[in-house]
Amino acid sequence: MKILTALLLLATAVHAADLIEHARAHADGKAAFSFDARAWNDAEATRHLPIGVFDSGIGGLTVLEALLTLDAFHNDTLQPGADGVPDFAQERFTYFGDQANMPYGNYSAVNRTDYLRELIVKDAVFLLGRRAWPAKGGEPKYDKPPVKAIVIACNTATAYGLEDIRKAVAAWKVPVIVVGVVEAGARGVLESKGTGGIGVLATVGTCASKVYPRTIASTLGRAGQSVPVIAQQGSATLAGAIEGDAAFPDSVSAYAMKEARALAEAYRAEKPSVPLQTIVLGCTHYPLAKEEIDTAFTALRQEDAFRDLVAEHRTFVNPAEATARELFRELAQAKLRLKPGEKCVLERGLFYLSVPRVEEVGIQLSGDGSLDKDYKYSRSPGHLDFEDTKNVPLTTELIPANSAKLVRERLPAVWKSLGR
Incomplete structure (x- = not known):
């Protein structure tokens, strides 16, 4: 022993x-x-x-x-x-x-x-x-x-x-x-059966670890599925704003818009052939602001630069269930x-x-x-x-x-x- x-x-x-x-x-x-x-x-x-x-x-x-x-x-x-x-x-x-x-x-x-x-x-x-x-x-x-x-x-x-x-x-x-929760989130992506690209909204630390792209790719691969483009955006502000931290004075909607735009740009940089469709809420705070995040992506699609980059109907994966x-x-x-x-x-x-x-x-x-x-x-x-x-x-x-x-x-x- x-x-x-x-x-x-x-x-x-x-x-x-x-x-x-x-x-x-x-x-x-x-x-x-x-x-x-x-x-x-x-x-x-x-x-x-x-x-x-x-x-x-x-x-x-x-x-x-x-x-x-x-x-x-x-x-x-x-x-x-x-x-x-x-x-x-x-x-x-x-x-x-x-x-x-x-x-x-x-x-x-x-x-x-x-x-x-x-x-x-x-x-x-x-x-x-x-x-x-x-x-x-x-x-x-x-x-x-x-x-x-x-x-x-x-x-x-x-x-x-x-x-x-x-x-x-x-x-x-x-x-x-x-x-x-990460393995569960990857399984959620698998079960969503999406055909488009995957975006991960998470904290700076989670994105720095690259745990989500690695685990999602592994989970899809083991299931015999091809791995689409996976982009990440790490936020240092959104979780604090959702919790009402005074250090983040802007509205949750404002921070959500900033992060949605940054994720879409990161996805564009990967030169994808399909729109961004599946969004992983890779921070447990983010489901509390799902409506604001979804509204942000809807607003992005009103801009010519993002209309074809972001899918009209998106799937949000919450690892909690x-x-x-x-x-x-x-x-x-x-x-x-x-x-x-x-x-x-x-x-x-x-x-x-x-x-x-x-x-x-x-x-x-x-x-x-x-x-x-x-x-x-x-x-x-x-x-x-x-x-x-x-x-x-x-x-x-x-x-x-x-x-x-x-x-x-x-x-x-x-x-x-x-x-x-």
Whole structure:
């Protein structure tokens, strides 16, 4: 077993390896970035744990909405087909949005992917552990239940951290399922059966990783399909605008128009023979602004330069539903799914958000109380005894007003689960 662990550590980036050893050295789960691995000793008790979902902010709530509303299988037989009952009706979810450190997509632009990858593994550790901060108070509590599965509801986090998390979970010997959204998005492209070109709208970081073109091409190729032109456009602004971040003062429609135009130009540069038809919403925030994005492409087609370049009828691929389907299958195969009539240890879902830990010496804040931008993107990994953010219960007061409106109007199941 020691040889296996050593091999896993060698195959894992240094920052993930540091976290693996840190968690092992603090086996009681009391320290920051640690958890108690004994939580999964009882296989039957594990089945009754909640499912963890995380994103860099509230954009991952689009994935949670899909999980709460999916009805693609018969709950009694597990066969495909709707039965009028949500497929995860018996399950409960713990959602975490790393709001204080978002947008994740911008770290690669400043050569801080090493710190980003550490943040992503820390997100997983939080879901695995019992440690969380109260809304008010100076000390963390240890009453949050661990999870039996982790859904990476963030395209950038999947691109940079999926393998790190899987290797860490294997090294810890924790029987927890890990599912990411990128593979699901690629399957969504395959199932869309489009005949035109493919465009990926994502964050700067996700596009820099080239994970979507690579995964889409691989998925289509394995299915025996030809691979059309695939263009990308990475935005450093759209996700923040959707969340209502004051740093992005223009309207969501204005940012959507800018990114749609840039994607169309990137597609033109590939000298395609068919119009751009399939648009992958490669950031979990973007489905919240699907109408604005679609309107932007419609407006582009009114210009002579884009009329033949952009298809009149476009298909938007949202990886969230495919992710929900994959999680259902994974839970069923691992025999971790709750059966009709069984209950989770939670009566209702839990929601957490990270905020600056203002009492920590050395952190730098902007005028609105968030982490200073220069400070945020200059941090380096390895400081596991230092917490400049803390994870607290999510309340409506912590959601920007514009974002709260989007959640209320477009993610009704999540809004209801929030108790609003």
